[in-house]
Amino acid sequence: MAEKAFDVVVVGSCMTDLVSQAPRLPKAGETIHGHKFFIGFGGKGANQCIQAARLGVKTAMVCKVGKDFFGDNYIQNFKDNGVHTDFVWQTSDAATGAASITVNDAGENAIVIVAGANMLLGRAELQEALPAISHAKVLVCQLEVSPQTSLEALRMAHDNKVKTIFNPAPAISDLDPDFYRVCDVFCCNESEAELLTGFSVANVEEALQAGQELLKRGCGAVIITLGPQGSVVFKTQESASKHVPTTAVTAVDTTGAGDSFIGALAFYMANYSTMPLEEMARRANQVAGVSVQAAGTQTSYPTKQDLPDELF
Ligand SMILES: Nc1ncnc2c1ncn2[C@@H]1O[C@H](COP(=O)(O)OP(=O)(O)OP(=O)(O)O)[C@@H](O)[C@H]1O
Numbered sequence: 160m161a162e163k164a165f166d167v168v169v170v171g172s173c174m175t176d177l178v179s180q181a182p183r184l185p186k187a188g189e190t191i192h193g194h195k196f197f198i199g200f201g202g203k204g205a206n207q208c209i210q211a212a213r214l215g216v217k218t219a220m221v222c223k224v225g226k227d228f229f230g231d232n233y234i235q236n237f238k239d240n241g242v243h244t245d246f247v248w249q250t251s252d253a254a255t256g257a258a259s260i261t262v263n264d265a266g267e268n269a270i271v272i273v274a275g276a277n278m279l280l281g282r283a284e285l286q287e288a289l290p291a292i293s294h295a296k297v298l299v300c301q302l303e304v305s306p307q308t309s310l311e312a313l314r315m316a317h318d319n320k321v322k323t324i325f326n327p328a329p330a331i332s333d334l335d336p337d338f339y340r341v342c343d344v345f346c347c348n349e350s351e352a353e354l355l356t357g358f359s360v361a362n363v364e365e366a367l368q369a370g371q372e373l374l375k376r377g378c379g380a381v382i383i384t385l386g387p388q389g390s391v392v393f394k395t396q397e398s399a400s401k402h403v404p405t406t407a408v409t410a411v412d413t414t415g416a417g418d419s420f421i422g423a424l425a426f427y428m429a430n431y432s433t434m435p436l437e438e439m440a441r442r443a444n445q446v447a448g449v450s451v452q453a454a455g456t457q458t459s460y461p462t463k464q465d466l467p468d469e470l471f
Pocket residue numbers: 348349384385386387388389390405406407408410413414415416417418420443444445447448451
């Protein structure tokens with residue numbers, strides 16, 4: 160296993176984004192002409208894995224895609240980014256996850272997500288991936304696959320003393336309380352923190368309260384990301400939370416910033432095990448801050464070569 164041990168293993172989703180830009184959103188029953196179409200690689204799990212890989216760690220993705228053109232294409236995308244694909248399964252029982260997105264000239268969108276093959280990732284696949292999960296330095300999970308699958312993967316990692324990051328996105332209000340107990344770092348954005356705690360999280364002050372509440376539920380540490388205001392970090396060993404501000408940048412497209420932050424966090428946790436969590440958050444802010452300055456999701460994620468040496 161030694162030569163196969165991964166720094167970061169992500170158990171999560173792959174989605175193909177089918178994006179149409181049009182002057183306005185069509186009404187029910189209507190057909191309109193758009194002016195641009197493109198296909199993008201998305202899905203929170205895959206995004207986070209690819210960001211970690213681009214920073215220079217050995218990564219493996221554990222996911223399921225369809226036995227179709229989009230599935231083949233996605234596997235090639237992982238390979239192009241140096242992500243190990245032995246645990247990417249293809250099924251004939253569902254299509255590769257897809258998000259059909261229409262964006263109007265005002266920047267508003269209408270989106271239909273069909274999770275498809277993502278929902279067929281289950282216990283059998285986790286058992287096959289157990290050697291990789293149990294020998295990883297860091298395991299990352301989200302909620303775009305079945306929550307039971309995410310929880311089981313986190314448990315497997317936790318039982319094997321693998322560091323775990325859980326990103327409760329997209330948020331569900333009835334989150335199993337066991338999720339808190341099996342994650343070393345619980346990392347969410349403002350709206351997820353609001354939904355999970357019932358507190359308003361509109362500013363740093365309010366984020367401090369929500370973070371303390373999440374921490375009390377049993378995780379090792381909590382990070383709440385706050386867009387241009389950076390992030391806040393809470394640790395069980397310290398009563399004081401820390402606001403980690405970030406450098407102001409001109410945002411072009413913030414899509415995928417949260418996933419860039421988490422992929423970077425996974426990279427730092429795997430590579431710099433003794434670095435204080437707030438320093439990892441400071442550096443992850445910088446990486447995600449680069450992603451907001453370019454269009455798209457994975458297309459905007461920096462590689463090690465794009466970033467200043469002081470981040471490594
Ligand atoms: N306008 C910005 N300027 C600088 N950094 C930003 C900006 N927006 C986001 N970031 C960086 O990205 C991180 C994640 O952003 P955010 O909290 O908006 O996540 P998110 O809501 O999950 O994002 P998204 O849903 O757009 O992927 C922030 O903690 C910050 O480091």
